Amino acid sequence: MDKCDLCLDPVNPIIWKNSKFRVVEIDDPSYSAYYRVEYIQHIKEMTDLDKDVRIELMNVVFVVESAIKIFYKPDKINLASLGNLTPHIHWHIIPRFYNDNHFPGTIWSQQKKFEKTKISDHTRNKLNTFISESLN
Ligand SMILES: [Zn+2]
Numbered sequence: 001m002d003k004c005d006l007c008l009d010p011v012n013p014i015i016w017k018n019s020k021f022r023v024v025e026i027d028d029p030s031y032s033a034y035y036r037v038e039y040i041q042h043i044k045e046m047t048d049l050d051k052d053v054r055i056e057l058m059n060v061v062f063v064v065e066s067a068i069k070i071f072y073k074p075d076k077i078n079l080a081s082l083g084n085l086t087p088h089i090h091w092h093i094i095p096r097f098y099n100d101n102h103f104p105g106t107i108w109s110q111q112k113k114f115e116k117t118k119i120s121d122h123t124r125n126k127l128n129t130f131i132s133e134s135l136n
Contacts, residue, residue, distance in 0.1 A: 004073040006038060006088045016132045020053065021060050023131055025038045031094055032119035033072045033127055035064045039089040046089060047083070057089070060135060064093045071123055077105065 004054050015023045015035070039049075046054055065077050074095035081091050094107055103113050111125040 002008075004042075004088075006086045006090070007042075015128050016135045021057060023064060023126065023135070025128065026092075028107075029116045030114070031107060032097045032117040033068050033074075033124070035068075035093045036133075037061050037064060037093065041098075042087040043089050044087055046084065048124045049089070057091075061091045061093060063134045064131055065128045066094065067134070068095050071130065072119070075103075080106070094115055109119045 010022075010024050012027050013025045015025055017023070017040075017074065020040055022040060024038060026036055027035065028034050028054050031100065033054055037057065042051060046057075061079060065079065068074065068077055073097050075098050076092040076096040079091055080094065083089060096103055097108075100117075101107075101113050101115060102109050103112075103118045105112075
């Protein structure tokens with residue numbers, strides 16, 4: 001299959017990667033500490049992966065969720081796998097707060113207001129260090 005946008009190196013920082021997956025920090029002005037775990041090859045559905053690889057993938061997602069829970073302490077963490085626009089399985093891991101721009105809707109629903117979030121460099125470093133050290 002031809003290369004798509006997600007086959008290329010992302011514009012956003014890669015926090016960790018191996019031969020199968022990568023963790024990318026998404027630059028969204030309204031949602032700090034928002035990450036995406038991407039499967040590097042073209043595979044569309046979770047059930048198209050070998051069982052072992054499914055577990056490996058979800059473990060990467062859970063490490064990212066844990067990092068967000070420990071160091072950013074949101075009111076809720078959303079895990080979402082949509083993939084309607086790309087042939088790569090990927091999981092969005094999104095910290096949510098009761099007063100964020102879309103709560104209780106998804107971040108892709110109608111926006112209720114527009115406020116930027118700003119995470120401190122200290123917290124951001126702790127998150128990213130935890131993720132890369134836990135996965136290495
Ligand atoms: Zn691709």
